[in-house]
Amino acid sequence: MAEGELKLLGTWSSPFVIRVKMMLEQKGLSYEYIEQDLLNKSELLLKHNPIYKKVPVLIHGDRDICESLVILQYIDENWSKTGPPVLPVDPYERAIARFWAGFIDDKLLSSFIGILKATTEEAKAEKIADTHTALELLEGAFKKCSAGKDFFGGDSIGYLDVTLGSLLGWIKTAEMMSGAKLLDETKVPLLVDWGKRFLTLDCAKKTLPSVERVEKHARELQVTRWKVATAN
Amino acid sequence: MASEKGVILLDFWVSPFGQRARIALAEKGVQYEYKEENLTEKSELLLKANPVHKKIPVLIHDGKPVCESLIIVQYIDEVWSDKAPLMPSDPYQRAQARFWADFVDKKVYDCGSRLWKLKGEEQQAAKKEMIEILQLLEAQLGDKKYFGGDSFGFVDVAFVPFTSWFYSYETCANFSVEGVAPKIVQWAKRCMERESVAQTLSDPKKVYEFVCFLKKKFGVE
Numbered sequence: 001m002a003e004g005e006l007k008l009l010g011t012w013s014s015p016f017v018i019r020v021k022m023m024l025e026q027k028g029l030s031y032e033y034i035e036q037d038l039l040n041k042s043e044l045l046l047k048h049n050p051i052y053k054k055v056p057v058l059i060h061g062d063r064d065i066c067e068s069l070v071i072l073q074y075i076d077e078n079w080s081k082t083g084p085p086v087l088p089v090d091p092y093e094r095a096i097a098r099f100w101a102g103f104i105d106d107k108l109l110s111s112f113i114g115i116l117k118a119t120t121e122e123a124k125a126e127k128i129a130d131t132h133t134a135l136e137l138l139e140g141a142f143k144k145c146s147a148g149k150d151f152f153g154g155d156s157i158g159y160l161d162v163t164l165g166s167l168l169g170w171i172k173t174a175e176m177m178s179g180a181k182l183l184d185e186t187k188v189p190l191l192v193d194w195g196k197r198f199l200t201l202d203c204a205k206k207t208l209p210s211v212e213r214v215e216k217h218a219r220e221l222q223v224t225r226w227k228v229a230t231a232n
Numbered sequence: 233m234a235s236e237k238g239v240i241l242l243d244f245w246v247s248p249f250g251q252r253a254r255i256a257l258a259e260k261g262v263q264y265e266y267k268e269e270n271l272t273e274k275s276e277l278l279l280k281a282n283p284v285h286k287k288i289p290v291l292i293h294d295g296k297p298v299c300e301s302l303i304i305v306q307y308i309d310e311v312w313s314d315k316a317p318l319m320p321s322d323p324y325q326r327a328q329a330r331f332w333a334d335f336v337d338k339k340v341y342d343c344g345s346r347l348w349k350l351k352g353e354e355q356q357a358a359k360k361e362m363i364e365i366l367q368l369l370e371a372q373l374g375d376k377k378y379f380g381g382d383s384f385g386f387v388d389v390a391f392v393p394f395t396s397w398f399y400s401y402e403t404c405a406n407f408s409v410e411g412v413a414p415k416i417v418q419w420a421k422r423c424m425e426r427e428s429v430a431q432t433l434s435d436p437k438k439v440y441e442f443v444c445f446l447k448k449k450f451g452v453e
Contacts (some may be wrong), residue, residue: 051335051368060324063327064326065324065327065328065331066331067331067334069330070327070331070334071327072329073326073330074323074324074326074327074329077323077326078323078324091307091310091311092293092296092298092307094306094307094310095303095306095307097302098300098303098306099299099300099303102300102303105286177379192255227445
């Protein structure tokens with residue numbers, strides 16, 4: 001295990017940053033968090049993530065690790081003796097976990113952010129439908145991965161729990177702002193229960209921003225970046 | 233899908249993503265059944281094995297499907313771990329390998345497609361981007377034999393199938409990969425000395441024929 005201080009460059013609202021914070025919290029690792037202004041990128045950010053210039057960046061001593069899912073796997077492998085494993089031990093289960101993490105970031109995220117970015121009712125309805133489809137697929141994934149236990153990771157939270165859990169603030173915001181029920185107990189009852197359990201955990205309480213704060217931020221983005229009429 | 237023992241790969245001959253899986257299997261000496269898919273008429277097996285994305289490649293191992301090429305390569309590496317390890321053992325080097333394989337995934341295919349799909353200013357922008365991508369990869373390779381150092385590794389497997397598309401990129405967008413990233417071209421030649429790579433990669437001229445076929449299909453002049 002490499003020695004050295006841990007620093008995390010991030011923004012408070014980014015789910016990609018939040019999931020790293022959740023994992024560090026879960027492993028009991030202390031770190032210095034440095035909030036970044038993405039409209040005015042710091043020398044520190046440009047130095048430690050020259051390729052993408054994005055957050056999160058985990059700085060471990062003289063090492064830079066970028067891309068949230070890469071960071072999660074690094075934390076798992078570098079601190080493998082601390083706490084339960086983040087990724088499953090079995091290669092097939094690991095492949096499944098990696099698959100669904102990619103799906104969450106690729107399909108689910110773009111769907112519910114799409115709800116907030118939609119400029120017409122039609123586009124919004126389409127994105128709401130896409131989100132339901134994605135969540136229903138994840139309901140099936142949860143059933144298989146959890147095998148009747150509380151979390152995707154089994155008895156304790158793992159890779160998929162934090163990957164999806166980090167989106168909960170934004171999903172709830174999208175629900176509030178669109179009036180559409182996304183985590184609908186009639187459609188995805190297992191995920192709804194999982195969500196409630198997840199939110200009681202320390203790693204969630206300490207890292208997820210309030211829905212009010214996310215909503216305010218989303219409304220700002222709608223005006224400044226996404227050019228959406230704010231009559232919602 | 234019966235739980236028959238054995239390894240099946242659902243694939244498409246020219247797919248660089250499928251080729252990653254083939255190279256990994258060859259490096260490990262794994263016997264498998266190759267099934268060519270008709271992507272305009274996907275088989276029942278493919279739709280059952282990859283219901284979410286309906287894409288190739290899919291590796292079916294003892295009846296259990298694994299999807300997404302880089303996930304497949306990591307799975308192959310972890311299951312057949314006794315031979316030709318593709319990932320380094322150090323956690324930080326593993327993180328670096330995952331980062332750069334992901335970089336190839338995010339950048340190369342997409343930008344490459346824009347080189348043959350677009351014209352004029354948009355194509356020029358894609359060309360500029362491709363040159364930057366190749367130069368970043370070249371900087372990462374440095375003077376090493378492979379991206380994995382002395383041993384052929386994860387990033388090498390992720391990137392090498394795209395080298396048979398260089399001829400198509402160069403011809404469509406009018407530039408030379410050797411001119412902008414000579415070390416990458418040398419690395420590609422070294423990789424081709426490996427049986428796993430030489431037996432897997434498509435002939436660049438055949439790739440170009442395929443690109444021309446796609447251009448006609450999509451109505452690109």
